[in-house]
Amino acid sequence: MKKYPEYKEVDIGWLKQIPKHWxxxxxxxxxxxxxxxxxxxxxxxxxxxxxxxxxxxxxxxxxxxxxxxxxxxxxxxxxxxxxxxxxxxxxxxxxxxxxxxxxxxxxxxxxxxxxxxxxxxxxxxxxxxxxxxxxxxxxxxxxxxxxxxxxxxPPANEQIIISEFINKNISQIDSLIEKKTQMIELLKEERAALINQAVTKGINPDAEMKDSGIEWLGEVPKHWEVKKIKFVASLRSGNSITSDEIKEEGTYPVYGGNGLRGYTSDFTHDGHFVLIGRQGALCGNVNYAEGKFWASEHAVVATIINNSNVIWLGELLRSMNLNQYSISAAQPGLAVERIQNLSIPCPTIEEQNIIAKHLTVKSAQIDLSIGKIEKEISLIEEYRTALINEAVTGKIKVTESV
Missing domain, CATH: 3.90.220.20 (DNA methylase specificity domains)
Incomplete structure (x- = not known):
């Protein structure tokens, strides 16, 4: 990009020099x-x-x-x-x-x-x-x-030229960002479909199927069982904790219904668990917690029974869109009793482990692709900001032919 032939010094904090005639x-x-x-x-x-x-x-x-x-x-x-x-x-x-x-x-x-x-x-x-x-x-x-x-x-005629240059380039840049954002959404849809297929139908395309007897589920592999959630995991709300007890730094993480809230000096659980959001507009969302942590009253903790796989259960619950089972109110909430009595398809423990490993590998590959696109978008947005800044402050000379 061209520069203006002459600049003059200014001292206004955010800018040090401008074109001499501005x-x-x-x-x-x-x-x-x-x-x-x-x-x-x-x-x-x-x-x-x-x-x-x-x-x-x-x-x-x-x-x-x-x-x-x-x-x-x-x-x-x-x-x-x-x-x-x-x-x-x-x-x-x-x-x-x-x-x-x-x-x-x-x-x-x-x-x-x-x-x-x-x-x-x-x-x-x-x-x-x-x-x-x-x-x-x-x-x-x-x-x-x-x-x-x-x-x-700047002079009025240059203002027009600069604004037209910016509007034209922003339109092209925003179109590119939109296309990349759509790519991310498609990858997320692909991941959701992959997970849903694996946890409801398995990963063997040749498996013999049977009617599950569950309307939303349809057919499942013939050798799978259908059980209520309470026979696979124990669901219980977390423990109350005040906002004063939650710090930005601390020994043990505190998890609420939407993930990490901060840290505290004590813990309620030790191990690998599925956490389900219990209250609010995002109730029913699924996260994981591992190690020693405090689960707040806004999370439902799923404790595995009979060595079922945590990742398999978490991804199955995520695919079920548990939010649809929330109680309508000013503050929507999940009834634990209702959730634990929902029926789910249950492969053998060995097959659960295979499905969990499969999903971990595939999800990581998709996440890597999403991460690369997000980085590209971030760089494009930085370029967008820099281009506007340089044009409006005269760091580059914009001409009608640009």
């Missing part, structure tokens, strides 16, 4: 604020609305639909508060178009005079606001702090 300004001199028009609506107020035709924006994007709008046209929204000001795990600055409503958690801005909106969306997204943010428990970027933030302003 201007150094404050946000409030390049963009106009419309924060005085925004208005929050409670969830109760939004819930009573009928048509819900218009987008309702918060700090990180659209969070609901409402019956009316406050803004019409194209604006820049930039999150005012929340952890995303520091973590930047999602876009902080973004464009809102059409007719929409904004609550009091996002700043609303529009370019002054001939300034290009798309250019300033990309510029504002590339800035590190850490030094301007106040509050630790609830980070906040006030209108005053944002307005006094130094930014750079």
């Amino acid at each position: 201007k150094l300004k404050r946000v409030k001199h390049s963009l106009e604020f419309f924060d005085n028009i925004r208005k929050p609506l409670s969830s109760d107020e939004r819930g009573k609305m009928q048509s819900k035709k218009y987008d309702y924006y918060g700090a990180s994007g659209i969070i609901d639909k409402v019956d009316d709008y406050l803004f019409e046209g194209e604006y820049i929204l930039l999150g005012e508060d929340g952890a995303n000001l520091i973590s930047r795990s999602s876009p902080l600055a973004f464009k809102a178009c059409g007719q929409f409503w904004v609550n009091n958690h996002a700043h609303i801005l529009k370019p002054i005079k001939s300034n290009n909106l798309d250019y300033f969306v990309h510029l504002l997204e590339s800035i590190d606001y850490t030094v301007s943010v106040t509050g630790s428990a609830q980070p906040k970027l006030t209108q005053e702090a944002l307005g006094n933030q130094f930014i750079i302003e």
Whole structure:
């Protein structure tokens, strides 16, 4: 990429030099604020609305639909508060178009005079606001702090060229990321199908089959038994533990319904176990714990009976989508009694071990492929961020022919 012929020094923390003919300004001199028009609506107020035709924006994007709008046209929204000001795990600055409503958690801005909106969306997204943010428990970027933030302003014609260059390249990059994300989803589907086939039909394609007598299961190998879960494993909820007893570091891991929660000084179990999420929207999900650990009251611990294979049982339970057996409530939950009386197909212990080994090898191969694609996506995203940053700050010269 080409560079501009001359640069000048600036000292605004996040940038050291800019093209000589570009201007150094404050946000409030390049963009106009419309924060005085925004208005929050409670969830109760939004819930009573009928048509819900218009987008309702918060700090990180659209969070609901409402019956009316406050803004019409194209604006820049930039999150005012929340952890995303520091973590930047999602876009902080973004464009809102059409007719929409904004609550009091996002700043609303529009370019002054001939300034290009798309250019300033990309510029504002590339800035590190850490030094301007106040509050630790609830980070906040006030209108005053944002307005006094130094930014750079190229000539209007260059803003257009830069924004068109970025939009074109982002479109291509995002398309590539989407294709790779779809590849990951296909691999996950392949893994799920592989597991389901192995734990419900076995890995011998020539095995003689019989009707299992279970509607969701259909046929199973003729030599397999059908048993209730309680005859294969004992299911019991974990032990209560307070949040104060869970630390970021400690001797023994604490597992809840969704995996590792932290560490504590004591343990409730020692060995290899299947853990099932007991409460919440993700109840029924399956994890493993090995060694000495504390199982909290939010997990159901499956203790193997008669040397059944832990991995075989865990993958079978995972394939059963246990969430479908949750009790409907504000806080969904699994009834242990109901789960342990579900019928499952049971191969011999020897065949369980073979299936578990097969799934471990195959899953590892698929996970390796997924990991490689995820790394590729991460590198592409880094390139995407760097390309935008270099274009909007003048580190590279973008021309109409690019």
